[in-house]
Amino acid sequence: MIIDCHFHVDETMLTLEKMIECMDQNGVNKTVLIAAMNETMFEVDSAFQHNLQRLFRSLILNVPHVGHKIYDGLVKEGYFNLYGSLYKIFSKPDNDIVAAAIKRFPDRFLGWAAVNPMIPESVEELESYLTKPGFIGVKAHPFMHQYSISALNRVAELCETKGVPIIIHLASERNSYRYLPEKYPDLKLIYAHAGLPFWKKLWKYAKDQPNIYVDLSSDYLTPAIVKNTVEALGYRKVLYGCDGPYGMQKFNEYDYSAKKKWIDSLDIPDYQKEYILGKNFLALIGLSSPVL
Numbered sequence: 001m002i003i004d005c006h007f008h009v010d011e012t013m014l015t016l017e018k019m020i021e022c023m024d025q026n027g028v029n030k031t032v033l034i035a036a037m038n039e040t041m042f043e044v045d046s047a048f049q050h051n052l053q054r055l056f057r058s059l060i061l062n063v064p065h066v067g068h069k070i071y072d073g074l075v076k077e078g079y080f081n082l083y084g085s086l087y088k089i090f091s092k093p094d095n096d097i098v099a100a101a102i103k104r105f106p107d108r109f110l111g112w113a114a115v116n117p118m119i120p121e122s123v124e125e126l127e128s129y130l131t132k133p134g135f136i137g138v139k140a141h142p143f144m145h146q147y148s149i150s151a152l153n154r155v156a157e158l159c160e161t162k163g164v165p166i167i168i169h170l171a172s173e174r175n176s177y178r179y180l181p182e183k184y185p186d187l188k189l190i191y192a193h194a195g196l197p198f199w200k201k202l203w204k205y206a207k208d209q210p211n212i213y214v215d216l217s218s219d220y221l222t223p224a225i226v227k228n229t230v231e232a233l234g235y236r237k238v239l240y241g242c243d244g245p246y247g248m249q250k251f252n253e254y255d256y257s258a259k260k261k262w263i264d265s266l267d268i269p270d271y272q273k274e275y276i277l278g279k280n281f282l283a284l285i286g287l288s289s290p291v292l
Contacts, residue, residue: 016101020108026260032110033101034139035093038080049083057222060197068172071197075144089144092119095129102134110285112139112167117151126155130162136285137165137188142176144169149176156180160187165284167192167215177202181209188284189213190239193220194229203232213284216276217241217259226262235272239281 023031059067079086093114102109113129115138116122129135138159140152152168159166165188170176177198181189190213195202206212216226216238230238240263263276 016105016109020105023108026257030108030110032112032136033098034112035095035098035114036090037093037114037141037144038089039087041080041082041085041087052083053219057220057225061199061225064197064201068197071143071172075146080144091145092116092122093139095125099129099132099135102132106134109134111135112137114139114141115155116141116145116147117155118145118147123154127158130158130164137167139167141169142171142173146171149173149179152180153183156184156187160184163286164188165190165213169193170196170198172197178205181212185211187211190215190284193218194225196220199225199229200232203229206237207233213237213239213280215239215241216262221262223262223265227266230266230268230276235268235275236280238276239284240277 019031023029056067056070059070061067074081075089078089078091080089081087093116095111095113098109098111098113102111111129111132111134113126113135115126117140126138130138138155140155142149142152149168149170152166156166166180167190168180169192177191177195180187188211191202191206192215194216195206195214202214206214214229214233214237216229217240241259260277263273266273266276
């Protein structure tokens with residue numbers, strides 16, 4: 001089985017050999033890589049951190065006008081501020097690292113081409129990356145790169161024309177999750193982290209939009225949020241692990257199993273889990289045609 005597990009990759013995170021070793025241990029045939037958006041963050045196992053995460057999620061879900069202000073405040077002047085530590089944001093992610101990884105291990109890696117539309121050459125280079133072997137779509141980050149969703153018009157038009165998906169980590173711009181699907185109805189869209197920071201509102205909107213999917217990854221989520229997302233959208237519109245399905249406390253040491261258990265523990269039939277863990281994504285990028 002191929003599990004659509006996607007990693008941010010740079011030289012400070014994981015060696016490719018270690019990544020493949022962990023993939024093999026967890027039954028993953030292929031991984032789709034994304035160039036790192038910011039300096040490497042390692043997990044800190046502390047009650048303080050977990051309590052802050054719990055409060056943040058609660059505010060996003062239940063008091064979004066407050067939660068969105070906190071969310072917006074995490075990014076300032078080119079840095080991601082998390083628990084008092086600053087991590088430099090890369091304005092132009094290095095897609096060449098992803099291309100090199102695919103070239104070394106073409107049977108194990110695919111790639112997203114990361115783009116920042118605020119850098120004109122980033123958009124100009126995008127089409128050339130999409131012609132390289134193994135690149136299957138585009139990653140955009142309005143949250144960290146701090147731009148309006150409308151800045152992605154050229155990118156969205158290109159992706160729609162080529163029939164490739166774009167995965168987006170949304171900012172809190174009002175109704176931004178509606179903009180691209182309504183302007184580009186044939187565009188294949190994945191919203192990262194279950195549609196953060198909109199969650200419930202986005203799930204309600206996306207349920208009847210045939211080309212919108214959400215991913216179920218990262219420390220932004222919990223097993224309960226994953227369960228609620230699947231219940232709201234159904235198993236055919238959710239994708240496991242499109243943007244950070246791992247935990248890591250030290251360089252080259254990472255835990256894959258914890259977030260995969262979010263899917264394994266769902267009270268749904270195994271065949272539905274297979275769609276979440278890979279079949280949905282394979283169909284989205286045109287590598288198979290799932291049969292209901």
